[in-house]
Amino acid sequence: MMRVPTYTKQTARTSKTGATAFSVRADPNALSAGLRGLSTLASAAETYVVNEVKERRKSELTAKENQYKIALQELQVEMSTQDPTLVMEGGIRNGNAVKSYDARAKEIRDGLGLDINSSVVRKRFMSSATQEALQERVSVYQDARNREIDANKATELQAAELLFQDAATGGANKKTNALLKLFGGVDAGGNQVTGIFDNMAERRYLTEVQAFQYTQNFKQRLDRSDVRGRLTAADASDDPGQADQIVQDIGDPRNFTNLKQEDRDTHLKQAVDLAQALRRRQVANAEKREKTDKRDQTKRHKTTARALLAKIQKFKAEPDNPTYKAQLPRPLEIAEALALDQINETTAKLLTGLLNDEDAEQRDPALILDIFDKIGDAETPDEIDEQLDRLDGKIGAGGKVPLNDAINLQKYGDSKKANTRESGDIKFYQNQLNDLTGQTAFRLSGIGVGADEIKRQLDAEDTYRRLVLNPDGPLKPRDAYLEVAEQFVRARKANINFLAPASFLQRFFNGETPETWTRESVAAARQSIQNEPDMSHLEKALEFETLDLIIVEIEKIQEAAVVGEPQDGDTPRGSWFGNWSIFNRNSLRDQQNDLRNPD
Amino acid sequence: MGFLFEYQAGQQKQAAFNYNSDINERNALAFEQQAEQAEFQSELEITEFREQYADLRDAQAQAFRYNGWLAEEGTPLKVMLASAQEADEEVATRRYNAAVGAQEIRESGVQEKMQGQLNRMYGKSAATEGKARAFASLIQTGSAINSAGA
Numbered sequence: 001m002m003r004v005p006t007y008t009k010q011t012a013r014t015s016k017t018g019a020t021a022f023s024v025r026a027d028p029n030a031l032s033a034g035l036r037g038l039s040t041l042a043s044a045a046e047t048y049v050v051n052e053v054k055e056r057r058k059s060e061l062t063a064k065e066n067q068y069k070i071a072l073q074e075l076q077v078e079m080s081t082q083d084p085t086l087v088m089e090g091g092i093r094n095g096n097a098v099k100s101y102d103a104r105a106k107e108i109r110d111g112l113g114l115d116i117n118s119s120v121v122r123k124r125f126m127s128s129a130t131q132e133a134l135q136e137r138v139s140v141y142q143d144a145r146n147r148e149i150d151a152n153k154a155t156e157l158q159a160a161e162l163l164f165q166d167a168a169t170g171g172a173n174k175k176t177n178a179l180l181k182l183f184g185g186v187d188a189g190g191n192q193v194t195g196i197f198d199n200m201a202e203r204r205y206l207t208e209v210q211a212f213q214y215t216q217n218f219k220q221r222l223d224r225s226d227v228r229g230r231l232t233a234a235d236a237s238d239d240p241g242q243a244d245q246i247v248q249d250i251g252d253p254r255n256f257t258n259l260k261q262e263d264r265d266t267h268l269k270q271a272v273d274l275a276q277a278l279r280r281r282q283v284a285n286a287e288k289r290e291k292t293d294k295r296d297q298t299k300r301h302k303t304t305a306r307a308l309l310a311k312i313q314k315f316k317a318e319p320d321n322p323t324y325k326a327q328l329p330r331p332l333e334i335a336e337a338l339a340l341d342q343i344n345e346t347t348a349k350l351l352t353g354l355l356n357d358e359d360a361e362q363r364d365p366a367l368i369l370d371i372f373d374k375i376g377d378a379e380t381p382d383e384i385d386e387q388l389d390r391l392d393g394k395i396g397a398g399g400k401v402p403l404n405d406a407i408n409l410q411k412y413g414d415s416k417k418a419n420t421r422e423s424g425d426i427k428f429y430q431n432q433l434n435d436l437t438g439q440t441a442f443r444l445s446g447i448g449v450g451a452d453e454i455k456r457q458l459d460a461e462d463t464y465r466r467l468v469l470n471p472d473g474p475l476k477p478r479d480a481y482l483e484v485a486e487q488f489v490r491a492r493k494a495n496i497n498f499l500a501p502a503s504f505l506q507r508f509f510n511g512e513t514p515e516t517w518t519r520e521s522v523a524a525a526r527q528s529i530q531n532e533p534d535m536s537h538l539e540k541a542l543e544f545e546t547l548d549l550i551i552v553e554i555e556k557i558q559e560a561a562v563v564g565e566p567q568d569g570d571t572p573r574g575s576w577f578g579n580w581s582i583f584n585r586n587s588l589r590d591q592q593n594d595l596r597n598p599d
Numbered sequence: 600m601g602f603l604f605e606y607q608a609g610q611q612k613q614a615a616f617n618y619n620s621d622i623n624e625r626n627a628l629a630f631e632q633q634a635e636q637a638e639f640q641s642e643l644e645i646t647e648f649r650e651q652y653a654d655l656r657d658a659q660a661q662a663f664r665y666n667g668w669l670a671e672e673g674t675p676l677k678v679m680l681a682s683a684q685e686a687d688e689e690v691a692t693r694r695y696n697a698a699v700g701a702q703e704i705r706e707s708g709v710q711e712k713m714q715g716q717l718n719r720m721y722g723k724s725a726a727t728e729g730k731a732r733a734f735a736s737l738i739q740t741g742s743a744i745n746s747a748g749a
Contacts, residue, residue: 001665001666002662002665002666003662004659004662004663004666004675004678005655005658005659005682006659006678006681006682006685007652007655007682007683007685007686007689008682008685009685009686009688009689009692010689011689011693011696012692013692013695013696014695014696014699014700016699016700016703017699017702018698018699018700018701018703018705018706019702019703019706020703020706020707020710022706022709022710022713024710024713024714024717026717027717027721030616030721030724030725031717031720031721031724032724033721033724033725033727033728034723034724034725034726034727034728034731035724035727036728036731037609037727037728037729037730037731037732037735038727038728038731039731040731040732041731041732041735041738043735044734044736044738044739044742045735045738047738047739047742048738048739048741048742051742051745051746052742052745055745055746
């Protein structure tokens with residue numbers, strides 16, 4: 001029999017469940033790291049917000065505190081000019097209520113506090129502002145009190161100054177009262193009076209030391225004032241004896257007992273110096289008086305002499321004028337003037353001589369013109385006087401300046417001193433004339449003209465001067481300039497060394513050249529001048545002088561006449577009146593020279 | 600500038616945690632594959648067992664027939680049924696054991712996944728911490744500047 005196999009299960013069922021214990025563990029720290037970080041962030045944010053709020057509050061508080069400080073400073077400045085009582089207590093001024101410093105400070109504080117929204121900041125501000133105001137209050141009140149004391153002290157010191165003035169300059173009674181009030185003592189009623197400085201010390205306006213110093217100072221000032229007063233009086237008196245007495249008094253220590261030694265020394269020196277100065281002043285005054293007297297005398301002499309000379313000159317110009325004749329000085333009048341020191345002896349002799357028709361026999365045109373020129377150039381009255389003084393000794397008999405010229409120059413000098421327009425015009429046209437005649441160029445260079453030209457120039461200038469200074473009726477400088485210029489040009493054309501005759505005399509010479517002038521035509525011209533009603537004495541005199549010179553010229557020509565040359569009375573070759581021109585170089589004289597001096 | 604370092608530190612921590620998490624997930628996947636492999640191996644063994652048992656059953660039927668017994672009735676049938684019962688139980692036991700083993704392996708995978716998840720959470724937390732610290736640093740700096748400015 002075959003064995004039958006069977007099967008029995010081999011595998012046992014496992015006891016495992018398939019589940020395992022997890023070893024995974026969550027790490028709380030790692031898991032919560034994010035939240036911790038957020039926590040840190042939140043913390044930082046909170047800190048930030050807190051700080052921000054703190055800063056904002058602090059900033060706002062600081063800003064307000066600063067505003068308050070500035071306002072307080074302004075208030076302090078304002079209070080420094082206020083009445084101290086009003087500063088401390090307030091009150092009424094000019095009808096208006098004025099608040100005290102405390103009230104004003106509180107007002108400002110409250111006003112600023114209202115602007116703060118945060119109650120925390122407002123509380124802090126109010127607290128600090130109150131503290132600040134209190135601190136400032138101390139200095140404001142101190143200042144007010146000081147000013148109050150200072151004002152009272154100033155009032156007292158001012159009173160002391162007034163008392164000092166009374167003591168220094170007042171009468172005896174006033175002085176006694178002032179000294180009593182200043183330094184104290186017993187009054188007339190036997191009452192003890194406290195001095196003003198001691199009184200101030202009692203009221204604590206001054207310390208005791210200061211009161212003593214003020215007292216000493218005022219006493220010293222009084223002594224100094226006394227000495228100065230005496231020095232001033234001595235100075236005003238001009239008496240060296242008074243100064244000597246002061247020297248003695250100051251030197252004695254029993255006098256001016258409050259003077260400090262250095263002040264005493266100073267005043268002693270001042271007194272000595274004053275005494276010396278007064279002595280010097282005495283001498284100087286005497287010299288000054290002497291000089292002044294001399295100057296006054298000279299001035300008096302000049303004025304009187306000129307007045308008398310002018311009267312004589314007027315009479316000589318118009319001898320028939322009864323007024324001038326009546327004003328003519330008499331010899332007795334001259335003698336009286338001399339006796340009264342109105343004129344000097346030289347002038348008296350001159351005047352007497354002039355009354356006896358003694359005038360300068362010669363006339364020095366160069367001297368007269370020089371004086372005339374220099375008066376024109378003078379810039380100060382002294383310079384003018386210096387030129388007029390050159391006339392001294394030149395007038396009258398033996399002189400070279402006729403009375404007329406002297407008077408004219410003196411009048412020109414006066415006019416120049418007064419800086420009149422006339423004197424300016426005279427100088428201006430004189431310069432114009434000099435430029436025209438070539439005198440300016442000659443004066444500058446000294447070359448280019450001959451002797452006849454110089455004489456012609458001098459004659460032109462002299463004529464101009466006499467015309468503009470004519471005391472009887474001076475020509476206007478411009479008219480004189482035009483007239484003299486025309487005559488000068490004609491004279492140069494005619495080659496004569498004096499000015500040509502006036503235009504209206506042309507008809508007597510019928511356009512003749514100097515070489516053909518005749519004595520008859522000159523006589524006719526002379527007659528015509530005498531009959532001319534519109535010409536002044538001076539103009540006539542000048543024309544007569546010209547005619548005289550023409551006669552001299554005729555004589556010269558006749559003496560030099562050579563047979564065959566043109567003779568007196570010959571038909572003239574041309575009219576020198578009609579053809580004159582300073583540019584005409586082909587003149588008759590040139591032609592004559594050619595004939596006389598054939599090469 | 601401190602806030603930048605704080606932020607960067609957080610980012611790097613998160614990267615480290617994420618890296619660990621990736622490893623865990625990789626391990627979990629490996630465990631899953633390992634469990635499936637165990638189950639598959641068990642089924643292969645069961646198939647082989649069934650073939651061996653078929654051989655045994657054939658040998659059993661042949662023995663019964665050799666002995667002259669009808670294998671399809673009576674005691675031979677009962678014997679054969681009892682062997683078959685045993686074989687079925689064998690298969691069931693094997694499958695049960697394989698399932699338990701696979702379950703064990705899967706549990707390890709689950710644990711790795713859980714560890715991975717934790718690491719991801721750690722990473723997020725670290726990143727958050729880094730950012731928060733960075734902001735905190737920034738605020739502190741700002742606050743300090745503000746205070747200094749004030």
